[in-house]
Amino acid sequence: MKRLPQALVIVEMAALEELTARALKNAGARSGMAAAAARVLVKTESLGVPSHGIARVPFYCSMLRAGRADGSAVPRPLRRHEAVYLLDNADALVFESCEMAVKEAIVRAEKYGVGVGAIANGGHAGALGVYLAPVAERGLAGIAMCNGPAAIPPWGGKRALYSTSPIAVCFPRAHAEPVAMDLSLTTVARGRVMLAAQKGESIPEGWALDREGRPTTDPHEVLTGGGTLFPIGGMKGSMLALMVEALCACLTGSSIGPEIDSYFSEQGTKPRSGHLFIVLSPEAFAGRDAFQDRLEKIVTLMLAENGVRLPGARRHAARATVLRDGVALPARLYEKLQELAQSFGHPHA
Amino acid sequence: MKRLPQALVIVEMAALEELTARALKNAGARSGMAAAAARVLVKTESLGVPSHGIARVPFYCSMLRAGRADGSAVPRPLRRHEAVYLLDNADALVFESCEMAVKEAIVRAEKYGVGVGAIANGGHAGALGVYLAPVAERGLAGIAMCNGPAAIPPWGGKRALYSTSPIAVCFPRAHAEPVAMDLSLTTVARGRVMLAAQKGESIPEGWALDREGRPTTDPHEVLTGGGTLFPIGGMKGSMLALMVEALCACLTGSSIGPEIDSYFSEQGTKPRSGHLFIVLSPEAFAGRDAFQDRLEKIVTLMLAENGVRLPGARRHAARATVLRDGVALPARLYEKLQELAQSFGHPHA
Numbered sequence: 001m002k003r004l005p006q007a008l009v010i011v012e013m014a015a016l017e018e019l020t021a022r023a024l025k026n027a028g029a030r031s032g033m034a035a036a037a038a039r040v041l042v043k044t045e046s047l048g049v050p051s052h053g054i055a056r057v058p059f060y061c062s063m064l065r066a067g068r069a070d071g072s073a074v075p076r077p078l079r080r081h082e083a084v085y086l087l088d089n090a091d092a093l094v095f096e097s098c099e100m101a102v103k104e105a106i107v108r109a110e111k112y113g114v115g116v117g118a119i120a121n122g123g124h125a126g127a128l129g130v131y132l133a134p135v136a137e138r139g140l141a142g143i144a145m146c147n148g149p150a151a152i153p154p155w156g157g158k159r160a161l162y163s164t165s166p167i168a169v170c171f172p173r174a175h176a177e178p179v180a181m182d183l184s185l186t187t188v189a190r191g192r193v194m195l196a197a198q199k200g201e202s203i204p205e206g207w208a209l210d211r212e213g214r215p216t217t218d219p220h221e222v223l224t225g226g227g228t229l230f231p232i233g234g235m236k237g238s239m240l241a242l243m244v245e246a247l248c249a250c251l252t253g254s255s256i257g258p259e260i261d262s263y264f265s266e267q268g269t270k271p272r273s274g275h276l277f278i279v280l281s282p283e284a285f286a287g288r289d290a291f292q293d294r295l296e297k298i299v300t301l302m303l304a305e306n307g308v309r310l311p312g313a314r315r316h317a318a319r320a321t322v323l324r325d326g327v328a329l330p331a332r333l334y335e336k337l338q339e340l341a342q343s344f345g346h347p348h349a
Numbered sequence: 350m351k352r353l354p355q356a357l358v359i360v361e362m363a364a365l366e367e368l369t370a371r372a373l374k375n376a377g378a379r380s381g382m383a384a385a386a387a388r389v390l391v392k393t394e395s396l397g398v399p400s401h402g403i404a405r406v407p408f409y410c411s412m413l414r415a416g417r418a419d420g421s422a423v424p425r426p427l428r429r430h431e432a433v434y435l436l437d438n439a440d441a442l443v444f445e446s447c448e449m450a451v452k453e454a455i456v457r458a459e460k461y462g463v464g465v466g467a468i469a470n471g472g473h474a475g476a477l478g479v480y481l482a483p484v485a486e487r488g489l490a491g492i493a494m495c496n497g498p499a500a501i502p503p504w505g506g507k508r509a510l511y512s513t514s515p516i517a518v519c520f521p522r523a524h525a526e527p528v529a530m531d532l533s534l535t536t537v538a539r540g541r542v543m544l545a546a547q548k549g550e551s552i553p554e555g556w557a558l559d560r561e562g563r564p565t566t567d568p569h570e571v572l573t574g575g576g577t578l579f580p581i582g583g584m585k586g587s588m589l590a591l592m593v594e595a596l597c598a599c600l601t602g603s604s605i606g607p608e609i610d611s612y613f614s615e616q617g618t619k620p621r622s623g624h625l626f627i628v629l630s631p632e633a634f635a636g637r638d639a640f641q642d643r644l645e646k647i648v649t650l651m652l653a654e655n656g657v658r659l660p661g662a663r664r665h666a667a668r669a670t671v672l673r674d675g676v677a678l679p680a681r682l683y684e685k686l687q688e689l690a691q692s693f694g695h696p697h698a
Contacts, residue, residue, distance in 0.1 A: 078635070079633070079634065079635070081461075081462040081630075081632075081633035081634075082432070082460065082461040082462050082633070083431070083432045083461040083462050083463045083633075084461070084462030084463055084629075084630075084633040084634060086633075086634050086635060111431065112430075112431040112432040112433070112461055112463075113430040113431050113432050113433030113465065114432045114433055114461075114463050114464070114465050114627075115463070116462065116463050116629070118634055120635060141595070141596070141599075141600065143592075153654075154650075154651045154654065154657045155657065156654070156656035156657045156658065157651065157654035157656060157657040158654060159650075159654060161647070161650055161651065167589070167592075169592045169595075171595045171599065179591070179595065181588045181589075181591070181592060183585045183588055183589075184585075185582075185585070187582065213656075232581045232582025232583075232585050232586060233534075233536065233581025233582055233586060234581075236532045236533075236534070236581050237581060237582060239530045239532055239660055240516070240530075240532075240589075242528070242530070242647070242660065243492075243516075243518045243530060245647060246490070246518075246520045246528065246643075246644060246647065247490070247629075249643050249647075250490075250520065250631070250639075250640045250643040250644045250647070251490065251629060251631060251634040251635065251640060252634060252635050253634070253635030253636070253639030253640070253642075253643060254635075254643070256643060256646055256647055256650075258650060278463075278627070280433075280465070280596075280600060281430075281433075282599070282600060283430075284428070284430035284431070284432075284433040284435075285428065285430075285433060285435050285467055285600040285601060285602070286427070286428070286435060286469060286600065286601050286602030286603075287602070290599075290602030291599045291600060291602070293602075294595075294598050294599040294602060294603070294605060295595060295599045297605055298510070298591070298594060298595065298598075298599070298605055301503075301508075301510055301605075301607060302503045302506065302510065305502075305503065305505070305506035305507060305508060307505035307506060307562075308503045308504065308505045308506040309505065311588055311591065
C-alpha cells in the first residue's frame, strides 16, 4: 500500500478482500458469509462501482451489529423444482445466497434451457450485475432483479411502494467481454439526491416527487419528507417497477417495499427482500452460433456510431486497471476498514 | 348491427371474428392462420385497444398480398429442449405462433417451474399482453416481449437500432382479474407522432430525436427524416431496449431492428422478428398462497390511494362492456372490413 497525494491508497485485491472479510467477521458474520461478501464487494469495487463496493462495508457491519442481518444464519434451499431453485437466505447478508442462486440457475439452464435461482428473505445485495459474471462465462444469458425499500410510487399515487427496482442483464460474447447492464428504474439513484442535500443544492425537476406526489426540487422532501423517486418514463417506469416488485417479492414470498426499512439507516427490521436470477441457454434456442452472429451484428451497429459505448465496457476497463495496479480507495475509507478489522483483537499488520 | 349517430356500428364479437377471418383468407391466409389472427384481433378490440385491433386488418391483408407475410406458411417447432420451445413462424402472420408458443410455455412452466416459448421469423404481433390471458387463467405469471423495426437509438447514437421494445406482463389473482401490463419503451407510440403530423401539429420535446440525435418537435423528422423515438429514461430505457432486442432476436436467431422494414408501410421485406414468452409457476417457488398473499398486499396498497388504477383494469372493464353490448367500430372501418371480406366472391349477408 502507498499513500497518494489525493488521499487515495492503492491496495492489492487479495489483501483488500481479506481485510473486508475480517471486518465483517468482527461484526458477527460467520466465515463463509464474510468471505462471500468480501469477494463480491471487492469485485464490485474493482469494476469501478465504488458506490456499491467497499464504501458499504461499515453499513453491512452495522447491519450485523444492529441485528438487521443475522451473522450466524446459514442459507438453505426452500424448494427445488426442476428448473427452479428457491433459497431461504434466512436473514444472512445476502451475497453468499446470490452466488449460490446464480450457480443453481446456471446448472438448471444448462439442463433445461432456462433456469431460475430465487432468494427469499434476502437483503441489500450490492450491484446486481456483478453476480452475472459466471453466467456470461458459461456462454449463457442472464437477468437479475430484486426488490428493497419502497422508493417509487404507483402511478397516480403519492406513497412509495416499489423499490428502486434494480435490473441487471448480461449477454455473452464469443471473443470479447459480455454486454452487461446494471440499472434501476428511478431517474437517478437516491445517493445523488443525498449528495445534493449534503451540498445544500436543489435537485432538477424530474428526479423526485414530494409527499403529495408533486414534482419537487428539494432533496429533503425525498430523504426525510416522505417524498418518492420519479420512475423513468413516469407511468411506464412505475409499471415496470411493479413488475420487478411482483416477480421478486410474490414468487419468493418475501417482503414488499413498504415492509422493508431504509438501507440508509442501520436501524430497522430485517429486510427479507426477494431476489430473482433467470438464466437462459442460447444452446436450447437457435444455438450459440446464431446467438453470437445476431449479437455481434447489434454490437457492430452500436460501435459504428461515435459516442456510443457498449454497456459494461467501462466496468471491464476499470477491472483491467485494478488487476494490474490494485484498488484505489479513499484513505479515510481504508482507515475505517482497518479499524473495523482490528477491533476485538484482530490487529492488521 | 345498428348504426349510431357518431358513425359507429355495434358488431357481435362472433360475427366480427368471422368477418375478420374471411378478410384475411381473401388476402391469402390459410384457414388456421386467419382464424387465429381474427381471434386475437377481436379480443384486442374487445379489450379497448383499437390501435392494435380491427383497425390493423387492412394492414395485415396488405402484408399478405405484398408477400411480406406468407399466407400458406405453417409454423413448425425448430427446437424442443426441456423447458424451452422454439417455433419457426416461417413468415406466417404471427398470431397463431404466439398462441402456440404461450401454450407450450405454460405446459413447460407447469412441469419445470419455468417455461419459455420463443418464436423465430415472426412478424407484427399486435398487443402482446393479449396472449398472456391463458397464462393468468392457469394461475401462472407471464412475461412477453418481441422486437420489430428499429425505433430507439443506442444511447449516444443517432440511428435507430432497437425496436419500440414491447413488454407485457401478467400476474394472476385468486379472486379477481389479473394485474396486467402492456407497454413499450418509447416515451410515446409512433402512432401519436403520426397523429400530430396528420394534424399539422408539433410534438412536445422529449418524444423524439432528429437524424442528428438532437431533440426535435417536428413529427416529420421521425416519420420520414431518419429521426428516432426517445426511450423512457434516456440511457436507461435505451439499455432496456437493448435487453429486449438481444433476448428476442439473438436467442431466436431472428432479424434485428434495422433489418426489419417499417410496419407503417405495406411494402418491404418479411419482418422475421423474434418473440419470447416466459412463464413462471408460483407453485414451483414459495407456493400459490404466498404468491397471492404478497400480490394482494401490493394491490391493496395501490388501491388505498386515490388516483391509482390497477394496470389491466381498464382493459377488463372494456371487455365486460363488449361482452354485453358487442364491439363498437367506426362505420368506415366496418365497411372497409366488409369490402375486404367480400372480394373474390365472398359476399357478406
